[in-house]
Amino acid sequence: MRLSKKTEYALKALIYAARHPEGTTFQIKELAERNGIPKKFLELILLELKNAGIVHSRRGVGGGYLLARRPEAVRSSEIIEAIEGPLAPARVPKARGTRGLGEEPSPAVSRLVRESSEAIGSVLDRWTLADLAREEQEAAERRQRNLMYFI
């Protein structure tokens, strides 16, 4: 299971969004700086998340982004599919070298891929953005507590 940088940024951005006060907008600029994400790249990502109906945007002065739904209603599978496309590709890409020969997909391999995809899907369907934000929050608190020992 490998996440592209782009998807990782998308997840970070949405976790940031979920921890932002509800109903208020946040700005690309600050989000990019605070999370070490290239600003222009992040613009692309938020645009895709907007087109996927996960965030809304407001333009102009005082504008920015906000979640389109409550974090409990955003499954992580949605986020990942918005960026990377469907988890289980309908059709495997064709090879180039051996056009038209015996390149039928193996039923056994297809089955294996299908079962794996379903396993990932069920994990990603179960984790909502609210869960991720809580996890992040708790990790931050643990770090905080550990620091206290050094004061």
Add this chain to the structure above:
Amino acid sequence: MRLSKKTEYALKALIYAARHPEGTTFQIKELAERNGIPKKFLELILLELKNAGIVHSRRGVGGGYLLARRPEAVRSSEIIEAIEGPLAPARVPKARGTRGLGEEPSPAVSRLVRESSEAIGSVLDRWTLADLAREEQEAAERRQRNLMYFI
């Protein structure tokens, strides 16, 4: 869940191997032709599978490859890891654009990736090469039965 062409070829090759008479060698040439796999590419793949201890080889006239173990003892996770490397990478690759800034991995994202990897892992550990070969066999038989209606 996306398999590289290389991994797909490896699985096909090993399914072929599992269906080959036990203890006898099979040759790259025929395997490549019958499965539409580029011969030279398949050489690399079988070499890697040999180094991973999944197949053995014999050189010279009458040589070839054979499974190093019985198909029941080869987990599909082994095969995939032999070709693609560890399922759960210890460390995510670094971004280029933002060296040294806030590029810490998010604990929440790490957790999500870990849980997904474990879910895939448990599926791939469960499926052995024997299962895959049987699945392939049964699919072939179904196809055969369907053809009979047209005679």
Add this chain to the structure above:
DNA sequence: ATAAACCCCATTGTATATGTAGGGATTGTG
């Protein structure tokens, strides 16, 4: 000696991933 087979490394072409650049459109505020 010869041919059949595996062994090994270097190179190449293509696609995908990861950004960058430049400007356009919208909107609140003075």
Add this chain to the structure above:
DNA sequence: CACAATCCCTACATATACAATGGGGTTTAT
């Protein structure tokens, strides 16, 4: 109305990984 803040969009550039391909070298049965 001017202006600045903000999102919106397209095109381009570069790096890396993927998918082979090429050219030989080594081992071994006959």
